[in-house]
Amino acid sequence: MLSKLAAVLLAFAVPCAAAQDYPHKPVRLIVPFPPGGSVDLVARLVGKSLQDALKQPFVVDNKPGASGNVGAAYVAKAPPDGYTLLVGSAGVFAANQFLYANPPFDPLQAFAPIMRIVDQPNILVVGHQSPVHSVNELIALAKARAGKLSFGSASVGSAQHFSTEIFMQQAGVELLHVPYKGGAPALVDLMGGQIDMLFDTSPTALPYARSGKLRALAITSRQRSPLLPDVPTMKEAGLPDFEVVTWTGIAAPAGTPQAVIDRLNAAIKTALRGELRRQLEETSLIPVGDSPEAFREFMRKDADSYARLVKAARITPQ
Structure with a gap:
């Protein structure tokens, strides 16, 4: 009986110990798009902040293809240990599942949300x-x-x-x-x-x-950008119901220890109170920094919105 109890306790203790030691080697940030886009920019800025905070390299690895599905599917199949993370867009986390006849993953099942980093x-x-x-x-x-x-x-x-x-x-x-x-x-x-x-x-x-x-x-935002003060909003330009703001988030493979998720979330939140916030705002990005739970609920609601939009636009799944 005692040996069985010890085995159960050990099963819980190993992930906790691993999380306390996390990270002890380089972490890969998979960007499912080519270099040079906004998701890539966010990944590189966040990666630098995490590297400074957690004292391990956070290396951006671009894996484009299939509207982001190639890189996202790669992360979905990666070991759930926190060393392969996905920095993706609303398309990857919410929309793509309605655009493909046989989507390679269900975002809410395949990933452990860490944070919605920015709106844009x-x-x-x-x-x-x-x-x-x-x-x-x-x-x-x-x-x-x-x-x-x-x-x-x-x-x-x-x-x-x-x-x-x-x-x-x-x-x-x-x-x-x-x-x-x-x-x-x-x-x-x-x-x-x-x-x-x-x-x-x-x-x-x-x-x-x-x-x-x-x-x-x-x-396309509700208000003008202070970085382009002379550029009107779409509403001001004559389309009163037009407002579109997308977002970029970070997630790990499903099954990643919660302690690792929380450690990453806390490190990014801390960075968003300092230099990282300034860097993002300088490019007209709007820092968010929500909790893993809030990000999961946001993904679910945004997926519902995309499902309706795909249907209204009469987009045929590929």
Whole structure:
């Protein structure tokens, strides 16, 4: 009897001891998109903060493909020990499951949520060579050239894609979708004139809008950004019901010890009270820093919202 009791106690003690020692080796932060996008930026800033706080390397590893599903599925199958983490977008954690006929994982079952790190608006941008200087002008041109103006996105079902679907519904226009494998290549093609418009994530669009390489027409948040004070919100630009804010979060494989989850959450929260907050806000990101429990509930509610949006947009699962 005593030997059985000892075995039970040992089973509980081993994860606790491992958590107290965590991390004792490098940690990989899997970003399921190419370098250069907003999720990659958040991962690198958070990774540096965690490295400073926990005294082990936090190495960003980009594994793009299938709208983020390749990298996310990799993390879902990783050992649940806290040494392989996923830094992903709303698409990976909420939307993709409704965009694929046979999704490779159920986000709420496959991952142990750690934190919703930031919220972020999108910025509606056109190339500097575009004849369009306002949202109203863009709508007029789109109606005159129905189905011919093109918009880019990081992938089917990405925040850029859904922002544009909402725009088309509310503005009463039809646009041609050109999906990419990440936001960065879409941005490059917009600057090169290969596509006509893009609802790009604010951190990546901001420097180009400021430098004049792109023209910012509007921002999708409720309020103007202090970093682009002259750029109106979509509501101010003539679409009163338009507001889209996406997000980036961090999670571990399901089954990761709760003590490890809590340690990571606490370390990021501490960083968000200092230099990390300033770095994120400088790129127009809005720090959140919620609890693992709050992040799980947010994922569930956001998934419900995406399910309705996919149905309304008549998107056929791939």
